[in-house]
Amino acid sequence: MSAEKRILLVSACALVDTDGRVLISQRPEGKPLAGLWEFPGGKVEPGETPEETLIRELHEELGIDTKVACLAPLTFASHSYEHFHLLMPLFVCRRFSGVPTPREGQALKWVKPNRLREFPMPPADEPLIPFLIDLL
């Protein structure tokens, strides 16, 4: 029953480069939804704000650093998966230090928003694409 599903809060980020491209990351083999392309981010841990989660995850996954003032809320995903309901704010970040580097074996790609549909993404992400096309 959908009413019994727990809500999973995941914070995600559209990193944007100076050409208006967005970074997507391919989920490695062995994880749920392996092979799909997603926005960097992860689960909000107890005691964290969504912004703190992103600062931590961007550092862990990509080796880059940013700060709360550089994270702008854009929209959110609300999507029911089989075992949980995903609530995922999507932030935009244009200012960060370092060069994004795959630290967890994932493939990375910089993609113009109007080409994002060429990359298979989790179903929760598809409604986010028009917001990025409008913004960029």
Ligand SMILES: Nc1nc2c([nH]c(=O)n2[C@@H]2O[C@H](COP(=O)(O)OP(=O)(O)OP(=O)(O)O)[C@@H](O)[C@H]2O)c(=O)[nH]1
């Ligand atoms: N980071 C991220 N997660 C997403 C996106 N879209 C989406 O459905 N998710 C889902 O959000 C959940 C949390 O992702 P996660 O990266 O923290 O967790 P995970 O499955 O890798 O597990 P783990 O970190 O515990 O190993 C996953 O079920 C993932 O499929 C997205 O664009 N970015």
